[in-house]
């Protein structure tokens with residue numbers, strides 16, 4: 001019997017062990033044959049014969065079980081070893097993400113104004129009529145409301161069409177002086193090569209005592225800012241209209257992209273419109289209860305800046321998650 005136990009202990013694989021088990025305990029196994037001899041044994045010897053065989057069977061079964069556990073453990077360890085992943089190994093195929101050009105442009109603008117001591121303010125994307133229109137000098141039925149193609153919700157809330165409501169929220173919750181920017185997502189019902197229903201703006205608002213803030217201050221800040229973003233461009237202020245600023249202006253930069261010769265980006269004029277601005281309208285101060293204040297504000301579309309900086313032709317491509325475009329920004 002010891003020979004059999006030794007044989008069991010010497011097996012190297014689970015398959016080997018199984019064939020040894022069959023050799024001993026299988027239908028034609030040595031021990032099975034021994035058990036079969038039982039019927040020819042005289043009655044008085046049957047008991048001790050059976051006891052002996054059962055003892056052998058038990059010892060063998062135990063030995064098989066023990067060996068089986070050992071071999072299983074061994075094979076598991078081998079498997080774990082072979083499947084080990086070295087996460088520190090260098091892989092030149094490894095692809096990692098990149099900051100989206102819109103985020104990158106937004107961060108660059110935020111950092112610029114933070115360095116000028118502007119605070120960063122935020123407001124909700126789902127706004128009400130008061131903050132998005134009314135307090136910004138856009139009473140109900142005012143024709144200028146058509147300027148914004150608004151998404152309305154069933155409960156009379158709306159998706160903010162610009163970041164200007166953050167001006168109102170900030171003035172309602174803070175005292176003058178104010179020096180803030182409000183970066184964020186805005187929504188309009190519009191979709192073509194230069195418009196997507198969701199896009200991003202940065203708003204700025206500076207408020208101080210009456211007569212302290214002038215158009216000259218606004219102009220200086222914007223010229224410095226635009227030259228920081230686009231290089232040595234010329235900056236032009238064109239009279240315009242926004243209900244919440246008076247006077248208002250739209251700001252153009254000279255077309256650095258085709259040096260004034262007229263190109264796809266710059267149109268015939270050689271100028272590119274990049275933002276809207278103005279001196280805060282007194283009606284806005286009235287709506288938030290500010291007395292004897294002066295201020296300036298401006299707002300710009302971040303996608304437009306990103307498109308100009310990176311020469312991207314179609315605004316919609318920024319939101320298609322196409323890695324052929326995004327991969328270029330690693």
Ligand code: PHE
Nearest residue numbers: 162164242276277297298299
């Ligand atoms: N809210 C304006 C827009 O969305 C931009 C703007 C902001 C203009 C602040 C003037 C002052 O077009």
